[in-house]
Structure formats: structure tokens, C-alpha cells
Amino acid sequence: MTADRVIRKILASARGHAFKNEARGLLLELCRIDTTQKRNPAKMRKAESACFDILERELKILDFLFSLERRAINPAIQNHRHFSSLQGRAVDKVYEGRSNLLCFIPGAKARAKGSSVALNAHIDVVAPFIPPRADGDVVYGRGACDDKGPVVSMIMALKILSHVMKETGLRWNKNVLAMFVIDEETGGNGSLSLAMDRNLKKFYDSILVGECTGLKLYPANRGAVWYRAELTQPAFETSAYVIEELEKEGRAIRAESRHPLFPSRPVQTCHGMIGTFGEHPSRICGATSFTIRFRRRPAKETEPLVRDCIESGLHEYVGLYGDKMKILDESTGKPIVKRHYDLRRDGNGFRIDVHGASGHMGALAQRDGAITKMAHFVRALAASRSKLESLNGEMEMELRNADKDGPLILEGGQGFLPTHDISEIMERLRKAAQRAAGANVKMTYEKLHNVAFDGDPGSRAMLNALAAAKRCQAPQNKPLIGWTASCDARLFATEYSGMNVLTFGPGKLAHAHADNEQISLTEIRRASEILALFLLKQTGTLNFA
Numbered sequence: 001m002t003a004d005r006v007i008r009k010i011l012a013s014a015r016g017h018a019f020k021n022e023a024r025g026l027l028l029e030l031c032r033i034d035t036t037q038k039r040n041p042a043k044m045r046k047a048e049s050a051c052f053d054i055l056e057r058e059l060k061i062l063d064f065l066f067s068l069e070r071r072a073i074n075p076a077i078q079n080h081r082h083f084s085s086l087q088g089r090a091v092d093k094v095y096e097g098r099s100n101l102l103c104f105i106p107g108a109k110a111r112a113k114g115s116s117v118a119l120n121a122h123i124d125v126v127a128p129f130i131p132p133r134a135d136g137d138v139v140y141g142r143g144a145c146d147d148k149g150p151v152v153s154m155i156m157a158l159k160i161l162s163h164v165m166k167e168t169g170l171r172w173n174k175n176v177l178a179m180f181v182i183d184e185e186t187g188g189n190g191s192l193s194l195a196m197d198r199n200l201k202k203f204y205d206s207i208l209v210g211e212c213t214g215l216k217l218y219p220a221n222r223g224a225v226w227y228r229a230e231l232t233q234p235a236f237e238t239s240a241y242v243i244e245e246l247e248k249e250g251r252a253i254r255a256e257s258r259h260p261l262f263p264s265r266p267v268q269t270c271h272g273m274i275g276t277f278g279e280h281p282s283r284i285c286g287a288t289s290f291t292i293r294f295r296r297r298p299a300k301e302t303e304p305l306v307r308d309c310i311e312s313g314l315h316e317y318v319g320l321y322g323d324k325m326k327i328l329d330e331s332t333g334k335p336i337v338k339r340h341y342d343l344r345r346d347g348n349g350f351r352i353d354v355h356g357a358s359g360h361m362g363a364l365a366q367r368d369g370a371i372t373k374m375a376h377f378v379r380a381l382a383a384s385r386s387k388l389e390s391l392n393g394e395m396e397m398e399l400r401n402a403d404k405d406g407p408l409i410l411e412g413g414q415g416f417l418p419t420h421d422i423s424e425i426m427e428r429l430r431k432a433a434q435r436a437a438g439a440n441v442k443m444t445y446e447k448l449h450n451v452a453f454d455g456d457p458g459s460r461a462m463l464n465a466l467a468a469a470k471r472c473q474a475p476q477n478k479p480l481i482g483w484t485a486s487c488d489a490r491l492f493a494t495e496y497s498g499m500n501v502l503t504f505g506p507g508k509l510a511h512a513h514a515d516n517e518q519i520s521l522t523e524i525r526r527a528s529e530i531l532a533l534f535l536l537k538q539t540g541t542l543n544f545a
Contacts, residue, residue, distance in 0.1 A: 001168045003544040007471055007533065009168065013160045014529045020521045023152055024134055027524070029054055030148045031132035031141045035124045037186055045097045048182050051123045052101045055180055058155050059103050063162040064172065066106075070099040071200075073182075074193045082491060084187025085446035100181045100190050103158075104203065107174035107539060114540020115460065115500070116175035116203060119531070120191060120488060121151045121210035122184035126513050127279040137521050146360070146512035147184065149519040150210030150505035150527070154178060157531035164532075174539035177204045184488050185280070187448035191488035195495040206461045206500035206538065208531075209489040212507030212519075215474045215526055217465050220261045220482030221489050221503060223416045223452030224361070226281040227429055228409065230442040235408035236290065236399045240378035241436035242410065243271055247372065249432035250414060253425065257417045259482075261454050266484035270361035271371035271412040275402045278371070281447060282413040283513040286358030288370045289400040292381065293349040295393025302391055305384065306350055307343055313380030314340055317373050324357060324368040331516060337368050341377070348392075351400070352377060360512040361413050362485030367510070371412075411447075415486070418452040450486040453493040453501070461500035461538060467545060468533035474526060485509055504530070 013019070033054075035047045056068055073095035077083050086094050107116060125143035132141025139149070158178065165171070177200075181190035194200055227246075231239050250269030257265045271285060272278045278285035292306065324336040342353040354377065356370030378397055381388070389395050402408060416425050430443040456462070457480035469476055483503050493501040506523035536542035 003542050006164065006168050006170065006542055007544065009164045010160055010532050011472070011529055013163060014525050014532070019156065019525055023156055023521055023524050024139060026054070026058065026155065027139050027144060027148060027152045028132050028134060030123070030151065031139070031143050034129040035143065036127040036129050037124065041094050041096060041098065048098060048123065052180065055101055055151070055155065059158070061162070062158060063166045064105060067104045069102045069104070071102050071194070072099050073190065074197065077189055077192050077196065080192060080196060082188070082192055082449070082451070082494070084189050084448055087446055098182060100179060100194060103178040105172060105176040107172040107176070109173045114174045115206045115538055116177070117461070117535060117538045118177040118179055118204035118207040119154050119210060120179040120181060120207060121154055121505070122147045122181045122190065122488065123151060124182050124185050126185050126283050130515070130517065138518050139521065140516065140518045142517055145212045145507035145517050145519045147211060149507045149524055150212065151180060153506050153524045153527035153531060154210055156524070156528040157535065160528060160532050161535065170536070170541055172539055173541045175203050176535055176539060181488065188450070188488045188491055191491050195491040201496065207492050208461070208465070208502045208504055208534070209487055209492070210505040211483070211485070211487045211503050212509055212512050213483060213503055213505050214508050215469070215506060215523060215530070216477055216504070217462065217469060217480070218483035218503040219455035219457045219459065219462050219480060219501070220418070221453055221486050222262060222266050222482060222484055223422060223450050223490070224282065224413050224486040225416070225422055225425055225445055225449045226411065226413045226447040228411050228444045228446065229433055230444070231408040231410060231437060232440045236402065237378060237382055237397055238437045238440055239274065239408060239410055240375040240382070242433045242441055243372060243375040244379065245432040245436040246429060249428055253414070253416060253420060253428065257419045259417045259419050259454070261457065261480070261482040262417050263481060264484065265417070266362065266415060267417060268361050268364040268415040269412070270364055271369060271410065272361070273409070273411040274371050275399045275408055278411070280513065281411040282361040284356065284359050284361060284364060284367045284369050285371045286356045286515065288354045288374045289351065290374060290378065291346060291349055291351050291398050291400060293347070293396045293398070294388070295348070297348050298350070299391045302388065303345070303350070305388065306381065309380045309384050310341060310343065310352065310377045313376035314373070316380070317376040321368070321372070331511065331518065340373065359514040360485065360509055361415065363510040363512070413448070416452055418454045420452070422449055422451050450490050451494055453490045454482060455493060455501050459500045461502055464537040465502055465504065465530070465534045468530045468537060471533055471544065472526060472529045474530055
């Protein structure tokens with residue numbers, strides 16, 4: 001049977017009515033399982049095992065030779081340079097009974113033309129958990145886009161190939177390995193355990209990591225490092241100046257980041273958590289709140305002055321980051337931010353609720369960071385302190401719900417390109433924070449620290465993937481560029497220098513980590529088509545232009 005006829009059968013199978021129904025049901029089933037990070041390893045183990053039960057059920061019906069294995073997390077990851085800290089918890093305790101799921105599909109001709117290939121996607125998600133729902137072609141809920149949608153696209157690609165290869169008599173020339181991993185969102189310890197496994201590496205020599213790339217293929221990723229700033233008194237006002245210096249340093253790093261694979265310079269400075277506000281260092285904080293207290297009940301002219309100060313800070317903020325009240329969210333047709341803040345009287349002062357738009361830090365330019373916006377307000381108010389205090393007595397600003405006796409914790413992430421080493425980025429952030437707060441700030445980097453990497457856009461794997469995308473009429477970037485976010489791909493690219501490492505999958509980055517996280521079933525279907533053709537071409541099982 002000709003390659004064209006095989007391709008037509010694959011596309012017909014993917015485009016049948018049954019595909020979307022099956023993909024929708026599988027994605028909803030996976031998204032109903034809460035795989036957000038929890039301190040209790042037993043709860044994580046239970047949720048991960050429930051997801052793997054579902055994936056094993058789906059994989060067990062494949063009609064070619066394969067084997068399944070839940071491979072335990074290797075405690076030796078703690079000695080690796082890319083290990084993400086567990087904040088003082090023991091590795092053997094945190095990962096006791098936990099694993100990644102592997103599906104081995106052996107090739108029949110070890111010496112045949114082609115490369116053995118691995119697929120990789122993660123089942124963990126960021127907080128907060130959002131139960132899934134379907135509305136026509138779209139599935140909403142936590143993990144729908146990042147990363148259970150890409151997981152489903154891989155499962156469906158294998159199921160399509162199982163049917164078509166049986167019908168056409170095709171046999172795998174080289175190996176295929178599917179990896180379904182844990183703990184990507186917290187730094188990649190699940191994939192790290194597999195990347196450093198030299199025995200496993202004998203089974204594959206190229207890898208495609210599934211992420212929400214909007215069906216675009218990427219040979220490179222930007223890097224990211226998460227910071228934790230511990231601020232002592234006067235912590236809240238000091239945090240506004242620490243944020244300012246971190247933002248300035250981030251802009252300087254961006255200015256220095258000329259790289260041919262990253263023409264847009266995706267160097268984001270994301271502040272994800274402050275006190276009790278925010279859920280994740282690399283999830284843009286969508287709402288914060290602070291108070292202003294005076295010794296005396298505010299004079300009548302105080303409220304207009306406070307509002308003028310806030311408006312001054314807002315003017316500066318939108319000058320730098322844009323006014324998201326004037327930009328429509330493409331998924332809702334409504335403004336990204338309905339209003340920037342609410343100001344109300346509160347005892348001997350005022351309460352200011354700051355509004356933003358949450359999402360993945362990689363989509364920061366399209367969203368709106370409430371923590372950065374709040375810092376502009378606080379600095380503007382502090383600049384008029386003498387006038388405000390002349391009217392009302394001593395003024396104090398505080399983050400709402402903050403622990404008044406302990407330090408204030410600010411957490412976030414800094415993106416960077418292969419133009420900079422991660423150690424340089426960490427040192428520059430540390431110095432920036434100290435410029436603002438001196439000894440009153442302690443900067444640490446115990447969580448995610450993803451290096452940047454730039455692969456070869458002309459590699460065999462990329463050319464094969466581009467051929468697959470062309471057959472499926474999925475337009476690609478011209479010229480090829482790097483992905484504006486970071487993922488587990490960098491673990492394999494840095495562990496095995498020269499190995500072909502791609503990042504690809506359905507879903508938009510702007511929807512990842514967002515309150516309205518979503519994915520189109522049409523994109524999952526198109527990703528499955530591309531993956532199916534890529535696997536056949538990369539392994540030398542089917543040749544086509």
C-alpha cells in the first residue's frame with residue numbers, strides 16, 4: 001500500500017465523528033482527577049495512580065506489540081544539577097510508591113533506517129483545581145490545555161496507528177516509547193528520573209515533548225528560574241521596591257537577549273505569589289488586596305488624593321505593560337480586565353482590591369499581573385506620604401491577610417534565553433532585590449530552575465515533523481523559532497547533547513494556568529494526526545515527502 005493511501009486512512013480515522021467523542025470523554029475523565037501539587041505524598045500517589053489506571057486501560061487495546069511499566073522515581077535525582085528542591089523533605093518519602101508510566105513499543109528492525117523516538121507529556125497540573133466541563137468543541141478545566149490535552153493527543157495517535165497499521169500491514173521499524181510523567185509543573189523531577197536513566201535511553205534516540213504549543217513545532221525552549229524573596233519589616237512597602245528592581249533587571253536581561261531562535265525575546269518577569277495571594281510562582285497572580293491605615297479618621301480630601309495617587313501609579317503601569325481593559329480576550333470577547341481596582345473606605349483608612357488576569361507566565365504579555373500593578377500603586381502612595389500624613393496622621397500600608405509577625409514571602413519566575421546562564425540570572429535577581437531592600441530581603445532558588453536550550457532547527461526529527469505537519473495542513477513558523485515557555489524538553493536536551501528534542505502539542509499557551517483554561521477538541525484531533533505521521537516517518541516505518 002502506498003504512503004499516500006496510508007496517510008489518507010490515518011486522516012480519515014482522525015476526522016471521523018467517533019474521534020472527538022472518544023477524545024472528549026478521555027480528557028474529561030483525566031481532568032476530573034485532581035493532580036495539583038499537594039504536601040501529602042499519599043494523596044499525590046493516589047491521584048497519579050488513578051490517571052495511570054485510565055491511560056493503561058486505553059493503551060492495553062493497542063493492536064501491536066507493546067509493554068507497560070510504572071517506573072519508580074529514582075532517588076538519585078537529588079544529586080543531579082537539575083533536581084528541583086523538595087524544601088527540606090526527603091526524596092524517598094516524597095516519592096515513595098510514586099512513578100512515571102512508560103509504554104514500550106519495540107521496532108522490528110533494529111538496524112533499519114530511521115530513529116527510535118520517545119513521546120513525553122505530564123499529568124500534573126497547577127493549582128487551583130478547576131473541575132472540567134465540555135461545551136461543544138471545547139473542554140474547560142484545570143489541565144485541559146496543560147497538559148492532559150497533549151496526553152490525550154498522544155494516546156489517540158497511538159490508537160489511530162494501531163488500527164491503521166493492522167489494516168495496512170505496517171510494522172514498526174524502530175522503537176517508540178511513550179512517557180507519561182509527574183511533577184513537571186514543580187520543576188520536572190519526574191522527567192529528570194527518566195532522562196538520567198541510561199538503560200532507558202538505549203530504547204530511544206530522539207524525543208518529542210508534548211506541550212500546549214498551538215500545533216507549532218519548536219526545536220528550542222526559553223529557560224525559567226523561580227525565586228523566593230523573604231522580606232522582613234517593613235515588609236509590604238519594601239516589597240513594592242523589590243518588585244520594581246526585579247522588573248528593571250528583567251527588562252535589562254531582555255535587552256541583552258538577542259538570539260536568532262527567539263526574535264520576540266520572551267524574557268518575562270512574573271510575580272506569582274505574595275502572602276496569601278496567588279497559587280503558583282509561574283502562574284500570573286490575578287488578584288491582590290491591601291489596606292491603608294491612618295492614625296486619625298481620614299479627612300474628606302483624603303479619598304480623592306488616594307485615588308489620584310493610585311491613578312498615577314496605574315498610568316505608569318499601563319505605560320509599561322498596556323491597558324488590558326482596552327484589549328479583548330479572544331476566548332470570551334470581553335475585556336481581559338473589567339477594571340483595574342476597587343477603592344473603598346475601611347475604618348480609619350481604605351481598602352484597595354487590585355484586579356489582574358491570571359495565566360501562564362509565558363503569556364504574561366497577553367495577561368495582567370496584579371502583584372506588579374499593586375506595587376505601582378504602593379510606590380505612588382508612598383511618594384505622597386508626607387501630604388497624606390499631614391492630613392490624617394501616621395500612615396501604614398499592609399497586604400491584606402498577611403502575617404504581621406512573620407516575614408512576607410514573594411515568589412515568582414524569571415524567563416531567560418540561551419544567551420544567559422542560569423547562575424548569572426539568579427545572581428542578578430539577588431542583587432536587584434538587595435538594591436531595594438538591603439539586608440531586609442533574602443533571595444533563594446529552591447524550586448524550579450529550567451535552563452534554556454537551542455536545538456537544531458534543521459535536525460532530522462524537525463524535518464520529519466515538518467513533513468507530517470505539512471501533510472496535515474498545519475502551518476508552521478517561518479523561520480523556525482524557539483518556544484516562549486519552558487518545559488521538560490530541556491532535561492533531555494541538556495542530558496544528551498546533540499539529541500533531537502522537539503516541543504509540540506495542541507492548546508494555546510495563553511489558556512494554560514488560566515482561570516478559563518480550555519482546549520479545542522479540533523486541535524487535539526489535528527495534533528493526533530501530526531503525531532501519528534511523525535512517528536511513522538521518524539522511525540522509518542513510512543516514507544513520504
